[in-house]
Amino acid sequence: MTQAVRHDSMRARNLELVLGEVSRRGPLTRAALAELTGLTKSTVSKLVGDLLDAGFLAETGPARAGERGRPGVEVVLSGARVASLGLEINVDYLAVCLLDLAREVRFSERRERDNRGSRPEEVLGELQNLAQTALDAAAAHRLTVAGAVLAVSGPVGDGVLFSAPNLGWAGVRVADLLHLPVPVTVDNEANLGALGELWFGAGPADFLFVSGEVGIGAGLVVDSALFRGAHGLAGELGHVVVSPTGPRCRCGAAGCLETYAGQEALLEAAGVASVADLLSALDAGARSATRAAAAAGEALGLALASAVNLLDLDHVVLGGVFAPLFPWLAPAAEGVLAARLGRLRGSVPTLAPSTVGGAAATLGAAGRTVHHVLADPGPFLNRAEAT
Amino acid sequence: MTQAVRHDSMRARNLELVLGEVSRRGPLTRAALAELTGLTKSTVSKLVGDLLDAGFLAETGPARAGERGRPGVEVVLSGARVASLGLEINVDYLAVCLLDLAREVRFSERRERDNRGSRPEEVLGELQNLAQTALDAAAAHRLTVAGAVLAVSGPVGDGVLFSAPNLGWAGVRVADLLHLPVPVTVDNEANLGALGELWFGAGPADFLFVSGEVGIGAGLVVDSALFRGAHGLAGELGHVVVSPTGPRCRCGAAGCLETYAGQEALLEAAGVASVADLLSALDAGARSATRAAAAAGEALGLALASAVNLLDLDHVVLGGVFAPLFPWLAPAAEGVLAARLGRLRGSVPTLAPSTVGGAAATLGAAGRTVHHVLADPGPFLNRAEAT
Known part of the structure; x- marks a missing residue:
């Protein structure tokens, strides 16, 4: 024995x-x-x-x-036998991706959908349909799905989404509401976005990934691994203080980064209705749009200055909507970083746009299971052999 | 072979x-x-x-x-044979301690001294005299000194103190200016204070140690080890943004925590000349003193709220002058943490005063070599045998 x-x-x-x-x-x-x-x-x-x-x-x-x-x-x-599912619930969309062991995307779908104030059961029901489509695609390719990881836009622990003020959700047991024939793990979308950037992007082994969506989160990668903190809640960049007397935030505090550089604050300041409209206005050089982007960049620079002081970062990758907005956001952010950090540190971290784009969190979610299978293939090997 | x-x-x-x-x-x-x-x-x-x-x-x-x-x-x-030296240069004092392998302090001295704007050569000359007194004490006890670690109040890399605005020093090669017959390593005083708290205090395995002196630094302990960041510069809590339009800081930025809760800002706000005077005024219930401490506590709460959002901390230990000021500082800081973090996290980190007191950094400095010798005793064992 x-x-x-x-x-x-x-x-x-x-x-x-x-x-x-x-x-x-x-x-x-x-x-x-x-x-x-x-x-x-x-x-x-x-x-x-x-x-x-x-x-x-x-x-x-x-x-x-x-x-x-x-x-x-x-x-x-070889991607011929085993695959994994990446799922994402964001404020404006649901997404799924099916990744094989060779890290090829075999199926992906994104459904635009306004999830603000929606019932968790309803959103997870639609996500389940989307996941089923991907599972059907896996079956058609004769792929065994080893597991699913779900990215959600808020702090997570033990399958519970503690708080997603932008969805209007608090204490939602998301893992229990999703019924799939494979094991489901839930994690924060910024953490998974950071892993997506690490595994599928051009990033170095140490960086802060900033996920700019309706909410703003961050994932800290140290030596090619996520820094999670005491409860896996590290990286809440969106609620770092920009100004204590600033606008009221949905989290209950005031002057959080999100109230300056979150998607809704940005669109309102620019006087446009969507990110697409904002990008058109920026391309056309509209003054209100360039001003709004620069103001958001300045706020981002202030929050990042605090993050660099605490974490000693050399590289920051801007993802989510911050990636396409990079040319208009980054100069203001870099200016603030240089002014606040130059003398003390002697150097300023580099800012770069994500090379993975909007799918970073969904890819990171799917990649986590692939990573897991490669690190401990035994159980999956036996399962694959048994089918 | x-x-x-x-x-x-x-x-x-x-x-x-x-x-x-x-x-x-x-x-x-x-x-x-x-x-x-x-x-x-x-x-x-x-x-x-x-x-x-x-x-x-x-x-x-x-x-x-x-x-x-x-x-x-x-x-x-047994502390009979091997010992280590902890040294500290702070704005207001120089300190030394001789620690044996059984972690008993065999000699310690602290000299009050205003090091603001002083020449590095002069300060390191006096520190060298102080260190020699400790080395003489070691010789008298027949102790072999395995090494010395020097704590300085600013970010450090490769023996160079990049910037200590409160001393007026920048790019000082402190390790090269100190001539001792034992190997010398230089590190940040907040990092070493965190280790002092970890090894000699009552702290848990994960906490942020805040060192409140003329400058404010912090050391993050994760799983009983220091988190150092890309260049060992992590934990610069003193330069986290409290308000971007706040007072000008010696680092070149504005509204850093230090401009609100650094020792000089505190004394000025309270209208007293020394920390001893401030403590007397607080004990006597003087309004200007209690107000100044509460305002500093509020600023500390704002900076810590950003730190908790980024690092996901459960425990914060307040050291340096923040330890004796704890009863007057902490309630305001806790109020801000509860208001800013309560809804998002569902819990607020505990604040506690350092149990090690003002010697935390010097003790942590000496403890580092002891830790090193215990982890790899071979070379020191042979040296001890050879004497």
Whole structure:
């Protein structure tokens, strides 16, 4: 029994080693894998064989029956068998994406929808339909879905969305309201956006990802991992103080960043009805629009100055609506950062627009399960084998 | 050769294991050590014997020649042989402390001194005299000093103090200006204060330590380790935005926390000349003093609200002058935290005064080397054996 347990845990560790190297480095021969992992060639061959059979790996180049493992043939991650679901509830939309193990998006859909003041049951019912469409797509591709992660626009713990003032929700057990045939985890959209940027963007290993939507959140990535804080509530940049005598915020406080640079404050200041209208007005050089964007950028700079003082950041990535607004927002924010931090730090963090775009949180959500499967493939391998 | 290297690294690991258990758990028998470390009894006996000979461990109870290792005899950390130096340059004082391996303070001195606008060479010259007094005390006690750590009131990297506006220093290579016969490391006083609180106070494993002196800094402890940020500059709470239109700060920005709750702002608002006078005035219930403390507490609450939003903190420890001022500062700060965080988080972090007091940074500085020696005793063990 103890022998079997030891063998199992060694096998799990070795599977993780092999998948980890292929995931990080791309195509590798069995010989290279043996060298990188320190395992014997015969152990590597056995593990690679099992992973090929389970559809976790594929051989590159033309392969013929009986010819597996020819010298020089490389193996890569295969998206043929296992996939994961990324889901997102935001104030203005619902989204889903189906990601395979090779990190290819196999299906995605986004439904624009005003979720302000809506009943959680109703929104989650529609999300469930959307998720089912993705699960149907998975079945059609003969993909086993390993799990789903749901991104929500507010602080989360143990599957409960504590507060999403922009939805009008508080203490909603979102995980219990979503009935899917796969395990569901719930996390904050800014955290998942940060992971989306880390895994699918051009970002470095340490950065603050700022998610500018109706609400403003942030995810801090330190050494390629999320910094979550005591309860997973870290990164509430939207409620950092910009001015204590500022406008009343939906969170109950006053002068939070969101009251200056949140989507609704921005649109109101620019006198337009939508982000699309705001971008048109900015493109046309409309004065009210450029002024509103610069004012939001200034507020963002103030909140980021506090964040940099506390967290010692070198890189800030602006996502959500802040990405398309970057050319108009960033100069004002950079000006404030230079004025407030230049003398004390001697340097100012770089600001860059997200390269992943609006889907960062949905991608990060789907990517989390892929990451999880690659780090501990055993259970999913057995499940895949059993189907 | 490879065998010898392997043997050495195994021995180093085993020494760390044994010292770590005794350091964490207190007195232990050799049998208990064997059980806890998974090493054989004979390996433990050999390691304990070496550590007793080197003066790193001592046996409890009466010991007679030739009777070492009797069953039931416990070993504890011994402060007989190795010690470390904690040094601090603050705006108003210089301090030193000599800490032995059993974490007993064997010597300490604090010299009140106005270091504002002083030449670094002069201040470091006086600190060197102070350090020499402590080194003489170490020699008198036959203690080998393993190293010195210097706490300075500003952001530090690679032995350089980037900026200490309250001293009037910028880009000072403090490590190069201090000539001691032991290795010197330089770190920020708030970081070291946080470690002092962690090791010598009653704090939990996760907290923000706020150091209120002429400047205000903070050290974030996550899972019993410091969070340092990209360049070790994290925790600059003193320059978090309280109000963007507030008073001009020495850092070049406006409305930083320091301009409201720094020692000088506090004394000026209260109309007194020293912290001692302020405490007397508060004890006597003087209106200007209680008002000044409450206003500083309110500003502190605003900066901490931003910190809690970003870092998700449950516990904040107020150190430096904020510890004695706690009864007058804390209610206002707690009021702001409750008003700004209550609805979004559902809970408010606890504020508590430091239990270590004004020596937290000096103690943390000395403790860092002790921590280092216990984690890797080999080099110091050999040095102690050689003397």
